[in-house]
Amino acid sequence: MADEESATMEGLKSTLRKESRKLHLDFNELKSGGFIKQTQKNLFTVRLRCPGGKVTSERMKKAAEIAEKYGNGEVHISVRQSIEVPYVHYQHFDEIAASLREIDWSVASCGPRVRVPTACAGCTYNPNGITDTQGMCAEVDKRYFGTPTGHHKFKVSFSGCPIDCFRTREMDLGFQGVLEPMLIEELCNGCELCVKGCEEGALIMDGDIPVRDWDKCIYCGDCVKVCPVDSMVSKRIGWLARAGGKHGKHPYFSYEIANFLTDEQVFSLIEKTVVWYRDNAVGRERIGGAIERLGLDKYMDEVVVPLGLEAVRDPKDRMKYYAKGNYYGR
Amino acid sequence: MEDKKGAGIVPDDKIDLRGVLCPINFVQTKLKLEEMEMNQILEVILDDGDPMRNVPRSVKEEGHKIIKVEKLPDSSYKLLIRKEAE
């Protein structure tokens, strides 16, 4: 099973490698390599690969050098966190690619492929962060960047907490950090700070002890972060997975498909979902369109259930993804 | 160790932050704590709402300990904070 999966991923990747070898000066092929045609004749915007928007000073200098030498001295920061150098003549593509290789850098992907993933700062330095978004983003970029889907673009994003700055609801696959809180009653002094700290109104005092309405809890962990005696603690952290979102002309809000994924389960879900997308979508349909057309059950039964992922709970303990899907699409 | 509710503790310093908005209330708490010695106790009075949601958490993030929370008649809150970090 696992072998079959990775074999398929390898297949997709080798197609990409072949495509990039014959990259020279065919405009369609060029587009797949992160060179985007401009309004102006012969001029392109070069999109650089910046997973998670993290760019070292060495790379910033390189981007500046390329902008000065081949562009008009400016860069543009794309909405997906990548540095783009506009006004580049196509004759300089090879030189630019070579210059990027010197510091082990490359252009980003466009076209019907897994795009460079995006991510917020996450737990490494954002006080709200629960999960290591940057670490996961770098790993996902390493493993899946540029994988052809056969249909349309495929966007992955990571947010470190339910504030969801990186809009995982609008991604083909989005992963958002979640924390399950737990009360150690013996340690609680009844100070109520957790009740004050919970913006969802999920906690109320029952005598001297806070009690939680799980239907309202969004797993943000604020109650844990405020508790002065570590009586409210983290039972576990993980990723809430969302699938089928997009922006553009007809935006979709994604479905919440599974909760508390481990890092490994995130990788498995991405792999299985990209293969399902390739096999089930038609034409230039995004995965959200395929899910709408074929029904969420099919995607759940063929991808999410076989991976044994934890369901998203609703008030009656049913899965709540039905209620939360494609909000804009209605 | 003091009892569970931190009763009977006399603060070494006080600051009344009623009517002071976020994040100035936290900054003033922080400045006050910086002037104090380790393990001294600061009494802080905060409005309910955003101040009570934000300031205690920031105080904890700075490494200090909130040892008592008491509701006052005007529905503001009195906090006792022990300085536990430089």
Ligand code: SF4
């Ligand atoms: S999603 Fe959460 S962790 Fe990420 S930047 Fe926003 S607030 Fe911080």
Ligand code: SF4
């Ligand atoms: S995790 Fe967030 S939503 Fe849930 S009870 Fe704690 S503060 Fe409230």
Ligand code: SF4
């Ligand atoms: S913040 Fe901690 S000590 Fe205070 S009521 Fe909540 S769980 Fe109890």
